[in-house]
Structures are given as C-alpha cells and as structure tokens.
Amino acid sequence: MxxxxxxxxxxxxxxxxxxxxxxxxxxxxxxxxxxxxxxxxxxxxxxxxxxxxxxxxxxxxxxxxxxxxxxxxxxxxxxxxxxxxxxxxxxxxxxxxxxxxxxxxxxxxxxxxxxxxxxxIPELRLLLNSLIKALPQLGYVILLMFIIFYIYAAVGASFFGQINEVLWGDISIAMLTLFRVMTFEDWTDVMYETMAVYPFSWLFYLTFIFLTTFAFLNMVIGIVVSVMEGEHADEERAKALEEGTPTIETLHNEIMELKELIKKSN
Structure with a gap:
C-alpha cells in the first residue's frame, strides 16, 4: 500500500x-x-x-x-x-x-x-525526432547536392585555378570556396576576381547559388517541415487515444460505416 x-x-x-x-x-x-x-x-x-x-x-x-x-x-x-x-x-x-x-x-x-x-521538453523532442526521421530522405538530397558541388568544383578548379590557387587550387579547396559562395560569405569578391579574366563567369556563380541555396536548401526545409507535421499529427492521435477522445479519422470511419449500413438497409 x-x-x-x-x-x-x-x-x-x-x-x-x-x-x-x-x-x-x-x-x-x-x-x-x-x-x-x-x-x-x-x-x-x-x-x-x-x-x-x-x-x-x-x-x-x-x-x-x-x-x-x-x-x-x-x-x-x-x-x-x-x-x-x-x-x-x-x-x-x-x-x-x-x-x-x-x-x-x-x-x-x-x-x-x-x-x-x-x-x-516535449517540443524539443518532437523537433529532434522529426529531424532524425527526415534523415533518410535528406540523404538523397545531400547526395545530389554533393554531386552538384563536385561538378562545379571541377569546373572552377579547371578554369579559375590559375587566377587564384588559394581559392581554386584543387577540387577540395574549390568545394570549400563554393561552400563560401553558397553561404554568401563575401562571394562577390570571389566572383569579381574571376570576372576580370572571364567576364561571363557570373553565370557560373548565379547558377550554382540558384541550385544550392535556393533549390536544395528549400527542399531540405520542406522535407523537415513535412516530417514534423506528420510527427505532430501522430502525437495528437496518440494523445486522443489515451484520453479516449475520437479523432477525425475515427469519426470519418464511423460516418462511412453508417453510410454503408444505411445503403444496406435501403
């Protein structure tokens, strides 16, 4: 007792x-x-x-x-x-x-x-669980982003290596430079330096920024938000089951069953 x-x-x-x-x-x-x-x-x-x-x-x-x-x-x-x-x-x-x-x-x-x-804190648990569950989907996006990084780094090292070896000396350094460009850390300085030799090299930077910063990062955010909404819905459903309150799904199923019974009776 x-x-x-x-x-x-x-x-x-x-x-x-x-x-x-x-x-x-x-x-x-x-x-x-x-x-x-x-x-x-x-x-x-x-x-x-x-x-x-x-x-x-x-x-x-x-x-x-x-x-x-x-x-x-x-x-x-x-x-x-x-x-x-x-x-x-x-x-x-x-x-x-x-x-x-x-x-x-x-x-x-x-x-x-x-x-x-x-x-x-339950809200923090929800955020972390959503991030972990989103990792399999994020993996494919990150892999595609790496491919884009690798291609642009190879192009940048080939064309811009003679202009600035510190930024474009090899493909690994070029990938770090592209990460700087993606995060907008003084990326215009990098662009203007190459434009002095290749006037149309701005196309290289703008297309890269569009693909990575605007496209892929928004895809990552969309995946995380989608998974978070699913986690929140599952949590609300579990709470409703514990408290014995009917969810929208159960009400919908009951309505459909009633419709079937009415059809059979007619």
Whole structure:
C-alpha cells in the first residue's frame, strides 16, 4: 500500500509543470557551471564550482529516481531511449574521473548533460525526432547536392585555378570556396576576381547559388517541415487515444460505416 502511495506521489511530481521547470532551470545552471570552468578563475571559486557540480549531479540522480519510481510499468522506463540516455549520463557523471586519465571524458559527459533539456521538453523532442526521421530522405538530397558541388568544383578548379590557387587550387579547396559562395560569405569578391579574366563567369556563380541555396536548401526545409507535421499529427492521435477522445479519422470511419449500413438497409 505504501509503495502504491509513493509511486502515485512520484508520478504526480514528475508530471508537475513546476517540477519540470525546476529541472530545466537546474540543467541551464549546470550549463553555466560548465562554462564557468573554461575561464581563468581563482582556486576558491573553482572549488565552489566543483561542489556545485557535484550537487547538480546528485540532484539529477534524485530526479531520475523520482521518474523511475513514478513509472507505473518499470520495464517501459528503459524502453524509452531518452530515459536510457538520461540514466547513462547521470550514472557516468557519478564516476570520479577528475584526477585520472579519464578526466577529459568526464568533462565531456558533463557537457552532454545540457542535452537533457531535449528529454525534458516535449517540443524539443518532437523537433529532434522529426529531424532524425527526415534523415533518410535528406540523404538523397545531400547526395545530389554533393554531386552538384563536385561538378562545379571541377569546373572552377579547371578554369579559375590559375587566377587564384588559394581559392581554386584543387577540387577540395574549390568545394570549400563554393561552400563560401553558397553561404554568401563575401562571394562577390570571389566572383569579381574571376570576372576580370572571364567576364561571363557570373553565370557560373548565379547558377550554382540558384541550385544550392535556393533549390536544395528549400527542399531540405520542406522535407523537415513535412516530417514534423506528420510527427505532430501522430502525437495528437496518440494523445486522443489515451484520453479516449475520437479523432477525425475515427469519426470519418464511423460516418462511412453508417453510410454503408444505411445503403444496406435501403
């Protein structure tokens, strides 16, 4: 009976908005503590930061414990990838590696604690899940973009290599220069330099910018937005099923079934 009350209390606590906001504030504070260690600060302040970092680690351990005890089905807790990620980060943070050869890894693990904001905030989880699910479709777009980059880099290295070897010396350097052009980082300087020798070389740059910046990047944005809309729709459907409220699809199916029954009865 006491276990049920404890589980119910922890379940309500972990779903409490103020508790979630408090955890997010601690994660932000943890990021500030990590950033403070990169400055040249007095030894006393550094020791205080070390104690704060230890306290933050134990707070995260307590928070993970609350979430685990509050889970109605314990087996499902570690089935969630985000719960597994949070647990690994917290457990590894507990290992004392500051005075060992693993000190750098220990610091990296503490830096990754900032990523716990993604597991806490549902909107961030939706964004990241959408991006991961869009990767297979984005892969083909990126491959096509690489082909365009390679072709233009080969042309640029062949024609403009004698003009400026720093920018067009070989195909790899030419691809870096084209990335600069695509991001509009002083790309006109590059264009005017080649136009002094090849007056119509502006066609090379404009067609490249149109294909990459305007066409392919908009395709990437469109794919991510499309996947995000699908993820949002799936999430709304799952919430509706949990709450027992009918979705548009179920209502549509019921209407179609009623129409079929009316036709049969007539």
């Amino acid at each position: 006491n276990n049920i009350k404890l589980q119910s209390a922890f379940f309500n606590l972990r779903n409490n908005k103020f508790f979630e906001l408090f955890v997010v504030s601690i994660i932000i504070f943890s990021a500030l503590v990590i950033g403070a260690k990169t400055y040249d600060i007095p030894a006393d302040v550094l020791m205080l930061i070390g104690w704060l970092d230890t306290g933050i680690t134990f707070f995260f351990l307590a928070e993970i414990t609350v979430r685990f005890i509050g889970e109605p089905e314990k087996k499902r807790f570690f089935a969630n990838a985000w719960n597994l990620f949070d647990t690994l980060i917290v457990v590894i943070s507990l290992i004392p590696v500051e005075d060992s050869e693993m000190a750098l890894i220990g610091r990296l693990i503490r830096i990754f604690r900032v990523l716990r904001m993604v597991s806490i």
